[in-house]
Amino acid sequence: MSSRETILSRIRDAQTLAPPAPQEIPRDYRTGRVMPDAERVDLLVDRLVDYKATVHRCAPDDLPATVARVLGDIGARRVGVPAGLDDSWLSGFAGEVVVDSADIPAPRLAELDAVVTASTVTCAETGTIFLDGSADQGRRALTLVPDVHVCVVSVDTVEVGVPEALARLVPDRPTTLISGPSATSDIELERVEGVHGPRNLHVVIVR
Template sequence: MSTAKEEILRRIRSAQKISHTAEKVEAPREYHRAGSVSGPALIEMLVDRLVDYKADVHECSSAELSNTLAEVFTERSVQNLVYAPGIDQAVLSAFEGQARADDAAANPRELSLVDAVLTESLVSCAETGTIVLESGDLCGRRALTLVPDRHVCIVRADSIVHRVPEMIERMDPTKPSTMISGPSATSDIELSRVEGVHGPRDLIVVIVRD
């Protein structure tokens, strides 16, 4: 065994002994746990971050949501839509006959064949431009938004918070969650941006102001 490897293993064993014998250390909590931005400024901050991440962002009122979604689907020639089972049917009134609720028992590979998927969201952090989806009826199963190439996500104004700690507080640690900040992208290879590698390359966010 090489000297370098022996040293690495020695340090690992030493660290393990310390972790078993050391007294419990409380994690420091001296950080901002509440936001200082609210109202229209909060929405503006989230929109700014999402646009910077190359997401397509639309804003509308609750009354305009159905028409806004119809315009998005028409613009992208969506003929085959799958939506999270908890989505309000009234929202899809203009897309009747071309949409179906996702079946959690169905083969997730089939989702690669649909034109788009539609979900709600749990909470969004304006400071980081992060949208959280929590596995359930409104956000769907995790595969619903990780397999298809296009994701349309509804973000309600009352679900937008300023900082990360506020976002974490709204999440249920017992449920699978997905955090998204713009379309799926990576720059791992020669710093060249490639989209759609491990999720949708097209993210459309519809922010409902009321």
């Protein structure tokens, strides 16, 4: 008997001793968790700050002024936005607003000082923001190439945990998950930011 046949024979013997595979995979994940808005947002902010994101809170009517203040603080003069973003969000910004399109090559997006987008859903427990390529979030390159990403999160899109957040996503959409600025510590455990995405993430939480 060859070595190959010996190994396969041992595998077959082990399989006869293994318990039968379940006919249905258990799906009893933790779901349906509810948390008051204030606690849910505080949990999200704690996670975002821990990930070195900058958090801003505002009321709906103050959103344009808040976005303008954030862009002004970073000295942005040229800002990119997805085609479906609400125009009023940038009404307080005095600089140039560039509406993204497929005609703009991805490398050209690096010329933008920042990008402003909406979001689909956010997980408070992990501090993760989900973008799904909707009209107010744009293509993936728009949020990965510019150095600064200003992401607007509405409180009513913040879920407690991952199962609840995933349940609000459309499976066949191009989902991007954001947990703080892009960073890695793969080389000698030294944190390096901006490796595969923006070095600065500003999250505007709208009550």
